[in-house]
Amino acid sequence: MSTAPMIEVENLTKRYGSRAAVRDLTFSVKRGEIVGFLGQNGAGKTTTMRMLSCFMPATSGTARVAGFDVFTQADEVRRRIGYMPEGNPLHLDMRVREYLKFRARLKGLSVARSRERVDIVTEQCGLGDVASKVIGTLSGGYRQRVGLADALVHEPELIILDEPTKNLDAHLTRAVRQLIKDVSRDRTVFVSSHLLPEVELTCTRVIIIHQGSIRESGTLDELQRKMSAGQQIIAELAAPVPDLREAWEQMAEVEHFEIVAAEGSFHRCALTPRAGIDLRPQIFELAKARSWPLRELTRTRHSLEDIFVHVTRREQE
Amino acid sequence: MQPFLTLVRRELGMCYVSLIGYVIVAAMQFLLGLSFIIVLQALVNKPFDVPVTEAFFNNGLFWLVMLLAPPIITMRSFATEKSSGTYETLMTTPVGDAQVVLAKFTGALLFFMSAWLPLLAYPFLLKRFSVDLAQVDTGALGGTCVGIFLFGTLYTALGCFASSLTRNQIIAAMNAFVLGLGLFLLGYLTHILPPKPGWQSAILQHVSMVDHMKDFTRGVVDTRPVVFYLSLTGLFLFLTLKVVESRRWK
Numbered sequence: 001m002s003t004a005p006m007i008e009v010e011n012l013t014k015r016y017g018s019r020a021a022v023r024d025l026t027f028s029v030k031r032g033e034i035v036g037f038l039g040q041n042g043a044g045k046t047t048t049m050r051m052l053s054c055f056m057p058a059t060s061g062t063a064r065v066a067g068f069d070v071f072t073q074a075d076e077v078r079r080r081i082g083y084m085p086e087g088n089p090l091h092l093d094m095r096v097r098e099y100l101k102f103r104a105r106l107k108g109l110s111v112a113r114s115r116e117r118v119d120i121v122t123e124q125c126g127l128g129d130v131a132s133k134v135i136g137t138l139s140g141g142y143r144q145r146v147g148l149a150d151a152l153v154h155e156p157e158l159i160i161l162d163e164p165t166k167n168l169d170a171h172l173t174r175a176v177r178q179l180i181k182d183v184s185r186d187r188t189v190f191v192s193s194h195l196l197p198e199v200e201l202t203c204t205r206v207i208i209i210h211q212g213s214i215r216e217s218g219t220l221d222e223l224q225r226k227m228s229a230g231q232q233i234i235a236e237l238a239a240p241v242p243d244l245r246e247a248w249e250q251m252a253e254v255e256h257f258e259i260v261a262a263e264g265s266f267h268r269c270a271l272t273p274r275a276g277i278d279l280r281p282q283i284f285e286l287a288k289a290r291s292w293p294l295r296e297l298t299r300t301r302h303s304l305e306d307i308f309v310h311v312t313r314r315e316q317e
Numbered sequence: 318m319q320p321f322l323t324l325v326r327r328e329l330g331m332c333y334v335s336l337i338g339y340v341i342v343a344a345m346q347f348l349l350g351l352s353f354i355i356v357l358q359a360l361v362n363k364p365f366d367v368p369v370t371e372a373f374f375n376n377g378l379f380w381l382v383m384l385l386a387p388p389i390i391t392m393r394s395f396a397t398e399k400s401s402g403t404y405e406t407l408m409t410t411p412v413g414d415a416q417v418v419l420a421k422f423t424g425a426l427l428f429f430m431s432a433w434l435p436l437l438a439y440p441f442l443l444k445r446f447s448v449d450l451a452q453v454d455t456g457a458l459g460g461t462c463v464g465i466f467l468f469g470t471l472y473t474a475l476g477c478f479a480s481s482l483t484r485n486q487i488i489a490a491m492n493a494f495v496l497g498l499g500l501f502l503l504g505y506l507t508h509i510l511p512p513k514p515g516w517q518s519a520i521l522q523h524v525s526m527v528d529h530m531k532d533f534t535r536g537v538v539d540t541r542p543v544v545f546y547l548s549l550t551g552l553f554l555f556l557t558l559k560v561v562e563s564r565r566w567k
Contacts, residue, residue, distance in 0.1 A: 053409045057565050071565075078411040085409075089402030091327075093335060105323040106410045150406070 004067045006031045006158050006188040007052065012061035014047050021047040023212040025061070029205075031157075034184045036199030037192040038308065039209035045192040046086050048209070049162045052190070053083040066157055079108070082151030086162040088144055092136035096127055096146055099135060100153055107154040114153075121149040125179060141172035145179065152183055159183065161191040165198060177202050196308055208308060233271045233279045236262055236296040237287055244269060247286060253277050266295060320412040321420050328394070328424025341389055342432045345382050352378040353439055369443065370457040371534040374464075375527075383468055384501060388493035390429055391476025392486040394421040395561075399484035414561045418477065422554060426473045433465055456536035464533030467546035468526065472497050474553035481560040501526050 007029040014022040022044040029035045039045050051058050052065060054074040062069060068076040091099055097118060104114035122131055125145040130138055135146060144164065151159050164180065165173040180189060180202055193199050199206055200220065207217040216223055237244065241259055244267060248257045256272040273279045280297055287294040332338035356373045373379065398404040407417065440453045472493075479493035480486070504525025507518060522528070529542040 050405070055405055055409050055564070075411045075413075078409055081409070083406070083409045085402060085405040087402055089406055091403055092401075093331065102323060102327055103406075103410070106320050106407075106412060108319060108411060 004064075005029060006033070006066060007190060008062075008064040009048075009052075010062050012048070012051065012063055013059050014044075014051060014056075015059045020059075020212050022051075022058075025209075025212075025214060027207055027214060027217060029188060029190055031188055033205055034180075034189040034191070034203045036203035036206045037190060037209065038194070038196065038199050038206055039192070040194055043194075043209045044212040045194075045209060046162055049083070049085075049160050049190075049192060053081055053085075053160055054078055079154070080157045082154065082156035082159045084147045084151045084159075084161045084164060086166070088147035088164075090135050090143060090146055090150075093134065095132055095134055096138070097122065097131045099146065100149055103150045104153045109154055117153050117155070121152050124152065124183065125149040126175075140168055141175060144168060144172070144176050148176070148179060148183070156187065158188045158190065161189065163192055163194070165193070165195070173198075231273070232300045233273060233283065234296060234298045234300060235269045235271065235283050235287075235294065236266045237269065238265045238293040238295075239267065239290070241267060243290075247290075251279075251282065251286075253279055253282070266293075268296075320410070321416045321423075324412070324417065324420030325424045325427070328421055329427060331393070332390070332424070332428040338428065341386060345386055345432050346435055348378045348382045349436060352376055368454055368457045368535055370454070370461050370536075371531060373439075374461065374530055374534045380501070380527075383465075383472070384494065384497055386432065387425070387429060387469065387472035387476045388479070388490045388497065391421075391425045391473055391480050391493060392490035393480070394425055394477050395481040395557075396483055396486040396489040400486075408564070415558055418481075418554060418558045418561055422474055422477050422557075425477065426469055429469045429473055430466065454536060457534060458536075460533040460536040460538050463538055463543075464530050467533075467543060468530070470550045471546045471553070474550040474557070475500075478553045478557045478560070481557045500524075504528065 005028040007027075009025050009027050012022060012025040013020060025044075025048060037045055037048070050056050052063055052070060054070050054077050057071050062071075064070065065077045066080050068080070070077050091102075094102065100118045100121065101114055104117055105111070109117060122128055125148055127142065127145055127149060130142055135143065138146070148161075148164070151161065161180070165176050168176060177198070180191065183189075184202075191199075191202065203220075205217070205219050206223060208215045244259055248254050248269065248271065253274050254271050255274045258270045260268045260270075262268040271279060271283075278299065280299060283297060284294065286292075332341075352373060355376065355378075356369060359372065360369070395404070398407060408414075440458060443453050475497055476489075476493040479496060480489040482492065483489050503521065504527055507521045507525060510518070510521075523541065523545065529539075529545075532539055532542065
């Protein structure tokens with residue numbers, strides 16, 4: 001297996017007429033990663049995924065999957081990816097097993113091999129009970145599993161899932177999410193979503209796309225650190241206000257502070273540190289030295305949601 | 318080859334598993350049976366001076382079947398895949414565009430031809446119940462089969478083309494029907510226009526499908542109509558392929 005990145009996208013642009021759906025996209029996904037592709041509706045997620053799965057060409061720029069160009073070596077790419085489009089379209093008139101076999105044969109598996117693989121993915125996706133049912137009669141959750149089983153049936157190196165948990169209730173979403181985690185153990189997963197918890201729970205890395213271009217990318221920790229400029233330290237100390245004021249003013253790392261009275265003799269101090277320094281040890285030392293009772297010391301971290309809102313709002317303001 | 322066969326099987330499965338397939342076959346059989354009865358009644362009154370096959374095919378009901386069935390069979394081939402989104406799952410598998418087009422065409426053509434199969438019983442019925450055993454000529458029967466097949470290939474290809482243009486199957490069927498009817502009626506222009514020697518009427522004579530079928534049902538298989546049907550089939554398949562490929566035009 002080569003060490004080349006699984007997905008390599010360079011300056012990918014797609015225009016519909018004069019409107020650019022995707023603009024100058026550049027990113028890469030390493031083998032074995034689970035990457036979340038996050039963006040609002042209409043941000044260009046589906047367009048990007050369609051280009052990666054060789055369904056439509058880019059206006060300019062290149063994209064390579066496992067080292068193969070998606071435009072000039074489309075067949076090689078298609079053999080290596082399992083793609084589940086948005087809305088999970090299926091042949092509703094077919095039975096589950098029949099459909100999976102049909103798809104396996106279409107993807108070039110031999111009769112014996114396709115039978116074997118269909119057995120495996122049926123088991124893996126929990127479709128054993130409904131294998132002989134007509135897909136049209138299945139519930140949304142089962143259909144989603146059928147779509148996932150289809151994406152997995154030919155043992156692709158890369159799975160591309162476009163909004164896999166759209167329109168599913170919380171319980172099913174969780175089941176599908178777990179399934180994605182399970183199957184991602186030995187392959188690369190590229191999954192899009194407009195829901196944050198989704199990405200937060202399943203992915204190792206996130207790419208945030210807004211209005212056709214990438215706004216942020218990195219692991220969850222990296223993103224949170226990047227956004228730490230806005231983080232705050234909350235300390236609840238039992239000390240007189242003037243003393244607290246003096247202490248914070250003396251502390252060079254504190255950029256800004258607010259003191260609010262809390263119950264008892266405690267005061268709640270919200271401190272904004274300079275350049276994302278973690279002030280907590282210093283505050284603890286201070287409280288110890290002055291023997292101020294300390295009952296809370298926390299750092300408020302941005303959730304992915306804050307990051308997302310922040311990143312996507314920048315443009316609109 | 319494997320994806321092609323898999324797709325053909327799927328296309329046929331779609332026709333035979335669904336109700337619509339049987340509705341088409343039943344409707345075709347009803348109309349053809351009616352046409353058969355008309356011929357039988359005519360036979361009872363007086364012996365024919367033309368082959369039975371010609372009498373059978375030279376009536377409106379036969380042409381109704383010929384012109385209506387292919388658009389209805391092919392209307393779903395691309396249009397439903399597009400509207401349901403399965404077109405995307407299909408086109409992201411390692412299957413060539415040409416394979417998809419040929420498979421859809423072959424599937425529809427096989428279904429169309431299979432719908433004619435009950436017709437094979439008619440000659441036997443005729444032989445069993447008619448006094449004049451010479452009524453049914455093997456050559457004429459063979460020619461008829463060739464005619465139906467050729468007509469079927471052209472109209473199926475045309476239907477596939479119409480279906481590839483839209484995501485609505487009703488529009489696909491109507492487009493195919495109108496295109497097909499237009500092509501069919503071209504031949505009738507010779508009856509309307511004053512017969513004037515020149516290249517115009519020469520061309521019109523060559524595209525008259527009624528005349529072609531008259532030849533075929535007499536057992537005459539001329540290469541000119543064969544070339545005409547096959548080349549037009551090729552043209553429409555080529556156009557369909559281009560429409561399918563256009564998705565990947567930059």
